[in-house]
Amino acid sequence: MNRVAKIKTSAGKILTTEQDNRAQSKAKKSLYSVMLVVLFSSAGIALPYPILAPLFLNEISSLTTFGNLPSKILLGIVLAIYPLGVILGSSVLGAASGIYGRKKTLIITLTLTVIGYILSALAVIAESFLLLILARFVTGIFSGNISIAKAVAVDLSPTLDKTYTFNLVNATSYLGWLLGPLAGGLLAVYGLDTVFYFAALVLIVALISVASVLPADRMKINQSSINFMQLFSKQNSFALLANKNIRRIFLIYLLATLGLNSYYEFYPVWLVEKFDFASVDIGYITVVLTLFMTITSVFFVKQLKYIFGLKFGAIVGMVLMAILFSLHPVLSASSVWPIYAFTGVAIAIFNGLLPVYISEQYANIEQGQLMGLITTTFSLANVIIALVGSVLALFGAHWAIIFGAVLLIIAAIDFNYSQEDIR
Numbered sequence: 001m002n003r004v005a006k007i008k009t010s011a012g013k014i015l016t017t018e019q020d021n022r023a024q025s026k027a028k029k030s031l032y033s034v035m036l037v038v039l040f041s042s043a044g045i046a047l048p049y050p051i052l053a054p055l056f057l058n059e060i061s062s063l064t065t066f067g068n069l070p071s072k073i074l075l076g077i078v079l080a081i082y083p084l085g086v087i088l089g090s091s092v093l094g095a096a097s098g099i100y101g102r103k104k105t106l107i108i109t110l111t112l113t114v115i116g117y118i119l120s121a122l123a124v125i126a127e128s129f130l131l132l133i134l135a136r137f138v139t140g141i142f143s144g145n146i147s148i149a150k151a152v153a154v155d156l157s158p159t160l161d162k163t164y165t166f167n168l169v170n171a172t173s174y175l176g177w178l179l180g181p182l183a184g185g186l187l188a189v190y191g192l193d194t195v196f197y198f199a200a201l202v203l204i205v206a207l208i209s210v211a212s213v214l215p216a217d218r219m220k221i222n223q224s225s226i227n228f229m230q231l232f233s234k235q236n237s238f239a240l241l242a243n244k245n246i247r248r249i250f251l252i253y254l255l256a257t258l259g260l261n262s263y264y265e266f267y268p269v270w271l272v273e274k275f276d277f278a279s280v281d282i283g284y285i286t287v288v289l290t291l292f293m294t295i296t297s298v299f300f301v302k303q304l305k306y307i308f309g310l311k312f313g314a315i316v317g318m319v320l321m322a323i324l325f326s327l328h329p330v331l332s333a334s335s336v337w338p339i340y341a342f343t344g345v346a347i348a349i350f351n352g353l354l355p356v357y358i359s360e361q362y363a364n365i366e367q368g369q370l371m372g373l374i375t376t377t378f379s380l381a382n383v384i385i386a387l388v389g390s391v392l393a394l395f396g397a398h399w400a401i402i403f404g405a406v407l408l409i410i411a412a413i414d415f416n417y418s419q420e421d422i423r
Contacts, residue, residue: 026215027159033213034149035172037106040206041146042176044117044199045082047184050282051192052078053268066129072269074129076390079265081133083382085140090379091237094147094372101217102152102368103210109145110207114200116142121196140379146173147375151368152214154359162359163302167352171297174348178290185283237373240365248418249358250377255411256318256354257381260347262404263325265386267340270397275333285340292344293351301352310357311421317350318412325405328398360422 056064056075064071089109097105116139123131153165187195241247271277271285304313324343331339355374362370389400 023159027156029213030152030215031156031160031165031168033209034106034152035169036209037110037149037206038146038169038172039176039179040202041113041143041149042173043180043183044113044176044203045143046177046180046286047187047195047199048192050181050185050268050279050286051188051195053272053282054279055192057269057272062127063124063129063132070394072390072393075269076386076393077133078136079390080383080386082136082140082143083379083386085137085142086144086379087140087376087383089141089144090147090372090375091144092372093142093144094151094237094368094370094375095366096368097148097151098366098368102148102155103214103217106145106148106210106214107207109142109148110203110210112142113139113145114203114207116140117196117200117203121193121200124191124193124196144372144375144379147371148368150355150371150375154367154371161302163305163352163356166356166359167297167301170301170348170351171294174290174293174297174344178287178294181283181286181290183283185280188279237369237376240369240373246362246373249361250373252411252415252418253354253358253374254377254381255407255414256350257378258385259318259325259404259406259408259411260321260350261378261382261385262389262400262407263321263343265382266389266393266397266400269393270328270401271336273397274331275336285337288337289340289344289347292341293348296345296348297352301348304349305353305356309421310353310360311415311419314350314354314357315412315416317346317348317353318408318415320346321350322405322408322412325401325408328401357419357422361419 052075056071056078064074066074093105093109116135119135120132120139123135150166150169153169154162156162156165183198184195187198241250268277268282271282275281277285301313304316307313308316321343324339324346327339355371358374359367359370385400385404389403392400392403
């Protein structure tokens with residue numbers, strides 16, 4: 001009897017192990033599918049960045065002289081309108097994926113993002129500033145689907161470690177930001193419209209991956225009663241701000257991402273002003289930046305979490321970014337390359353730990369809605385700093401970046417004294 005029980009117990013353990021292996025294999029396929037979405041979405045977003053600054057600062061056309069406004073102001077508008085669309089989209093797309101299904105929402109939004117990039121290409125061909133603004137806004141709305149991809153990664157916990165999945169998604173995003181500007185710089189010789197067409201093409205690949213690999217949605221019965229208008233009025237990510245604790249942490253996150261976006265938005269402008277960088281040069285230095293972001297995210301952020309904890313590790317990332325941003329007035333053409341490499345390390349630490357801290361702190365909240373608020377906050381910071389920074393950049397692009405360093409220090413201090421340490 002004991003021997004039979006032992007055999008049955010062993011068989012039970014083997015069966016459990018096999019089930020665990022199948023669950024992990026299925027989870028990894030889902031993770032790889034959304035990583036592809038993040039890769040190509042991020043690459044599509046970053047493709048035009050090396051081209052826009054030289055285009056608006058060095059060329060004269062209907063695009064760059066619209067309304068007789070200063071070219072830097074026009075550039076600020078172009079940079080701001082895309083994340084403005086992301087704010088609108090991500091505020092509801094993350095929540096929508098929790099109601100209507102992650103896969104279904106991803107497929108619809110990817111399709112509409114492809115259409116947005118095609119409209120952007122047509123706007124460039126027609127040299128229509130207003131059409132370009134409209135197209136970038138529409139593209140931004142549906143590019144908020146990155147929050148859905150992050151929600152899928154979070155959903156895979158505890159089958160897969162949350163820090164592991166989140167940082168793999170982050171690393172994929174960095175890789176997209178690496179390949180996007182590089183491809184954009186190389187494709188610049190064929191025109192900005194070609195860049196937008198290429199972005200549409202790679203997103204079609206991501207669309208095919210989601211449709212064929214991501215498991216079918218498992219709908220919850222109680223969600224079917226939520227109509228589309230309620231999604232906008234009650235289920236959007238901004239509804240979470242009714243909680244005062246969430247308001248506080250997201251104010252900190254807003255300040256920190258204002259600082260980060262001051263760098264993202266204006267380092268290409270600064271490189272053109274300071275060193276007369278061309279699109280290809282901006283693409284290459286962005287490769288250095290994002291390569292170190294990717295390496296740090298894949299190999300070191302999880303270890304830093306265990307060494308420092310989520311709170312102190314995020315503070316280290318913010319302070320290190322602030323120090324590196326403040327060095328811009330004294331950087332030379334040779335020193336800028338290693339400093340941008342270290343900047344990539346700092347950004348990866350911040351991006352890899354603070355969002356995980358927020359997810360862990362509010363694990364009881366629907367993660368699609370929470371990731372939507374994270375994406376929305378980042379994009380809101382993008383809009384604000386694009387407009388404010390473009391005014392500061394009239395006095396020199398380095399002032400916009402230094403302003404960001406100040407905001408990061410304020411965010412780090414507030415985070416240190418207002419939030420608990422969770423390990």
